[in-house]
Amino acid sequence: xxxxxxxxxRHIAQTAKSKGKSPEDIDLTANLKxxxxxxxxxxxxxxxxxxKEFDVLLSSFDERDxxxxxxxxxxxxxFEKVQEGAAS
Amino acid sequence: MNLEVHSKxxxxxxxxxxxxxxxxxTLKVYCAGEQPKTVLLSDLQGMVENVAxxxxxxxxxxxxxxxxxxxxxxxxxLLDLAALRLGLVTAGFDPASFAKQQDLADSYSLDLLxxxxxxxxxxxxxxxxxxxxxxxxxxxxxxxxxxxxPIEYDEKDVCTIKFTxxxxxxxxxxxxxxxxxxQSLSSTQKMFSHGPGDTLLVFLPLSLxxxxxxxxxAIHYEHDVVLADSRLALEAIQQEHPTxxxxxxxxxxxxxxxxxxxxxxxxxxxALVNAAKQVLGENIRYLWTGSAAARPDTLExxxxxxxxxxxxxxxxxxxxxxxxxxxxxxxxxxVGKPLDGVRVEIGxxxxxxxxxxxxxxxxxxxxxxxxxxxxFMSDGAVATGDLGHIDEDGFLYVMGRADDVVxxxxxxxxxxxxxxxxxxxxxxxxxxIVIGTGRHLLAALVSTAPxxxxxxxxxxxxxxxxxxxxxxxxxxxxxxxxxxxxxGLLTSQGxxxxxxxxxxxxxxxxxxxxxxx
Numbered sequence: 038x039x040x041x042x043x044x045x046x047r048h049i050a051q052t053a054k055s056k057g058k059s060p061e062d063i064d065l066t067a068n069l070k071x072x073x074x075x076x077x078x079x080x081x082x083x084x085x086x087x088x089k090e091f092d093v094l095l096s097s098f099d100e101r102d103x104x105x106x107x108x109x110x111x112x113x114x115x116f117e118k119v120q121e122g123a124a125s
Numbered sequence: 126m127n128l129e130v131h132s133k134x135x136x137x138x139x140x141x142x143x144x145x146x147x148x149x150x151t152l153k154v155y156c157a158g159e160q161p162k163t164v165l166l167s168d169l170q171g172m173v174e175n176v177a178x179x180x181x182x183x184x185x186x187x188x189x190x191x192x193x194x195x196x197x198x199x200x201x202x203l204l205d206l207a208a209l210r211l212g213l214v215t216a217g218f219d220p221a222s223f224a225k226q227q228d229l230a231d232s233y234s235l236d237l238l239x240x241x242x243x244x245x246x247x248x249x250x251x252x253x254x255x256x257x258x259x260x261x262x263x264x265x266x267x268x269x270x271x272x273x274x275p276i277e278y279d280e281k282d283v284c285t286i287k288f289t290x291x292x293x294x295x296x297x298x299x300x301x302x303x304x305x306x307x308q309s310l311s312s313t314q315k316m317f318s319h320g321p322g323d324t325l326l327v328f329l330p331l332s333l334x335x336x337x338x339x340x341x342x343a344i345h346y347e348h349d350v351v352l353a354d355s356r357l358a359l360e361a362i363q364q365e366h367p368t369x370x371x372x373x374x375x376x377x378x379x380x381x382x383x384x385x386x387x388x389x390x391x392x393x394x395x396a397l398v399n400a401a402k403q404v405l406g407e408n409i410r411y412l413w414t415g416s417a418a419a420r421p422d423t424l425e426x427x428x429x430x431x432x433x434x435x436x437x438x439x440x441x442x443x444x445x446x447x448x449x450x451x452x453x454x455x456x457x458x459x460v461g462k463p464l465d466g467v468r469v470e471i472g473x474x475x476x477x478x479x480x481x482x483x484x485x486x487x488x489x490x491x492x493x494x495x496x497x498x499x500x501f502m503s504d505g506a507v508a509t510g511d512l513g514h515i516d517e518d519g520f521l522y523v524m525g526r527a528d529d530v531v532x533x534x535x536x537x538x539x540x541x542x543x544x545x546x547x548x549x550x551x552x553x554x555x556x557x558i559v560i561g562t563g564r565h566l567l568a569a570l571v572s573t574a575p576x577x578x579x580x581x582x583x584x585x586x587x588x589x590x591x592x593x594x595x596x597x598x599x600x601x602x603x604x605x606x607x608x609x610x611x612x613g614l615l616t617s618q619g620x621x622x623x624x625x626x627x628x629x630x631x632x633x634x635x636x637x638x639x640x641x642x
Contacts, residue, residue: 051386058576074555074574076609078379085359086383095360099158100243103356 065109137307142275155353172264176207179263187212195241217332280304298491304483312464316451323348326367328358366406401431416618459520568600572607602637
């Protein structure tokens, strides 16, 4: 498991307020809204918290990135992309 | 109603373009995929004048109608101010509601329509359509045309068309008078004294006229303003440390959860205060909320737990800002006292009626036949369709929409809002409406986190409404998809669309009631 994935699992578990669900139990292929109740407003809060942890700005994500985030695995993909961009 | 009886002069728009905009104040703009842009208001003035001359070069004339369908961005501000400078009438369309409507330009008689191609490419085929990106280039390019002197507005002139997203049906269009804008801004200013040292954060769509007020306020009363795409609101808060955040209840509900999460979840007051400071910054003066009813637990959280003032207010598109809590007059649970120049009366039907020195208008510009007459009364009142009462100190309390009343088959008439407020205090309940018209008992349609124990939630909801009114909720039905703008069950301002919700969940409601009334 990459560091990015570990952090994203932890934040999804916190945001979803999942009772008894540990970060390891988070299904990254599940729909964030349907499975964890993470609505569009909460998704922004989740992403803002992740940005803070990864030390990137949410404004560095473009419309295409923001439009395709439905699942945990989407979050991993866009955050890895932005981190790669910041490193290069 | 005769608009001419109102003689009080408000001159805000007439002075806005004759003064020099302050070089110490800034407009900062956050858009997705871009570095934030900072513009000195003194520079913004030059950019607006360039856009105004460019618009003239495009053939526009005073009184022409200019549509904008875009999310929040610098170009939106430039166009709006340039249009005001030239005496055009703007029409702001929220992309979430209008982007896919193909005939915007013709339907609303627009002379020009600026669209954001990321959200509203469908508008491209109209002959009046222009990509909004072109505005920034125009702002940076002086035109070889002299700019006429600023026009002198009459208080009754219409400067923009507002569209009600409508909690009950199709959007209605309403021309807003210059006088109504000036009156709202000056009376709000009396309550909050925005000025040097203030930074107001605006992230709700600029298609809502009230959000554009804070740009005009920054120029007129000389303070900073931060404009953000709504998705970047929290980032803008953390980067800019605003003194005032202009929001809606759903945003502050989410912000409360975020602060609780940052505090570590054990609910320790000191941890929550520290987390609130970390999230909101040290400069916060107050939070502004309105457009829909705030959750009592959210108001209490910010005020009592975090020590941050949050002021709830009341107003419709048809009345503009009507009442507002503020530092000198605040009662939690009320929506405040009327603004200067506004009078609120409760009719014999329990309805809220609003009179303004400078009315927004006396009719809709776009609405079905007969609709204007139901809202704009002949004596100048706006019939809000909301129920309320005024306490002995003059604070208004909104009890719900007149159409929030449920009539059970036993003949009892029940205002459901107090029941809903009580249910919303339950931590596991995210959203609810209470229904029951034409049925024998009240049911709560409830949205909750997916992994909450439904039996626990049911028990809590049933207990919560006992003793609140003459009837308690006796049935709990779960709304698995919740109510959101995406599924069309909330308006763009976060209000519940009761009829749409009941249609959407018709099957589960029928099942919940056991297939019978």
